Amino acid sequence: MIGTSWRREQGPADPLLRKMLAERGLDNVPQWTKKDDVRTAASEYWLSRGKDRDGPVNPDKREITDTLHITEEVKAKALELGANLVGCCALTPTMIDEGFDMPHRNVFAFILAEDYGNVLKGSLAIEAETYEVYMRIADIATDLATFIRDMGYPAWAHHNGALQIQAIPTMYQCGLGELGRHGSLINPTYAANFRPGFVTTNLPVLYDSPLEFGVQDYCRNCKICRNNCPGDAIATDHIVTEGIKRWRIDMEKCYPFSRLHDAYCHICVDVCPYVHKENGDTEKRTMYGAYMKRRKQDGYRSPNRLRYEEED
Numbered sequence: 349m350i351g352t353s354w355r356r357e358q359g360p361a362d363p364l365l366r367k368m369l370a371e372r373g374l375d376n377v378p379q380w381t382k383k384d385d386v387r388t389a390a391s392e393y394w395l396s397r398g399k400d401r402d403g404p405v406n407p408d409k410r411e412i413t414d415t416l417h418i419t420e421e422v423k424a425k426a427l428e429l430g431a432n433l434v435g436c437c438a439l440t441p442t443m444i445d446e447g448f449d450m451p452h453r454n455v456f457a458f459i460l461a462e463d464y465g466n467v468l469k470g471s472l473a474i475e476a477e478t479y480e481v482y483m484r485i486a487d488i489a490t491d492l493a494t495f496i497r498d499m500g501y502p503a504w505a506h507h508n509g510a511l512q513i514q515a516i517p518t519m520y521q522c523g524l525g526e527l528g529r530h531g532s533l534i535n536p537t538y539a540a541n542f543r544p545g546f547v548t549t550n551l552p553v554l555y556d557s558p559l560e561f562g563v564q565d566y567c568r569n570c571k572i573c574r575n576n577c578p579g580d581a582i583a584t585d586h587i588v589t590e591g592i593k594r595w596r597i598d599m600e601k602c603y604p605f606s607r608l609h610d611a612y613c614h615i616c617v618d619v620c621p622y623v624h625k626e627n628g629d630t631e632k633r634t635m636y637g638a639y640m641k642r643r644k645q646d647g648y649r650s651p652n653r654l655r656y657e658e659e660d
């Protein structure tokens with residue numbers, strides 16, 4: 349199956365970001381060039397795990413007569429390895445990078461939650477948490493792929509060190525959440541405070557269905573992420589692509605904060621009320637209240653770059 353979805357390149361390989369870097373006289377993304385042992389160690393780790401994404405398939409293939417049972421067995425393994433939630437679906441060309449020839453027909457998607465408490469500790473703490481989560485994802489995906497190959501079926505891990513899967517359409521079809529105005533998938537338990545990993549395979553499985561629980565109706569009136577975005581990058585009006593409603597992020601406005609600022613921007617996700625809205629988590633609701641109080645004191649209703657820059 350040949351993939352059809354364009355993937356945004358990272359760093360100077362992205363033409364828009366390269367242009368913006370050149371306008372500022374920079375050779376590379378400031379976050380990447382600053383002396384940051386946490387980031388360096390994390391990216392080296394997940395790249396090294398990428399070399400183990402594939403491996404020998406057990407020649408003694410397990411006969412599968414009950415796809416529900418085998419699906420549940422793999423999902424249970426993903427949870428045992430540390431994933432918070434897992435789903436699976438049939439791959440489609442839109443879930444695969446443009447031009448990539450994927451030899452598998454099914455995919456497991458799993459998510460690993462970020463520690464929401466870090467929003468109160470600032471952008472550097474959030475950044476470190478993200479790298480840590482991506483390292484654990486590389487481990488889970490690698491071990492889950494090995495688990496499936498040991499059953500006698502081919503499987504590849506997909507994570508930051510080796511990836512041809514498009515996260516949003518795959519997670520949506522696997523029933524892990526609904527697309528929010530901020531461009532990330534929202535899950536009833538974890539909101540958008542999570543990171544994904546994937547395993548593609550030819551193991552026969554029972555598919556999940558998309559999960560819709562009213563997020564997009566809520567986003568129509570909410571706009572909190574939009575009002576808090578320091579770059580004013582989140583759209584007011586939605587568009588529809590392939591039957592799915594979504595709001596565009598203007599990357600030229602987002603990049604000064606998410607790429608060209610010397611610390612990571614995670615604000616649109618952190619201000620989303622779904623972090624406590626569906627799950628009734630009172631601890632997160634209290635943290636959210638404290639965080640939003642601080643945002644309000646910083647004048648969040650009028651996006652203001654200078655105030656954001658002073659925050660760090």
Ligand code: SF4
Pocket residue numbers: 576577578579580581582597601602603605606613614615616617
């Ligand atoms: S990452 Fe920051 S700048 Fe980019 S859309 Fe989200 S809040 Fe706005």
Ligand code: SF4
Pocket residue numbers: 528529530531566567568570571572573574619620621622
């Ligand atoms: S902050 Fe509000 S508008 Fe933005 S994604 Fe979350 S619920 Fe939707």
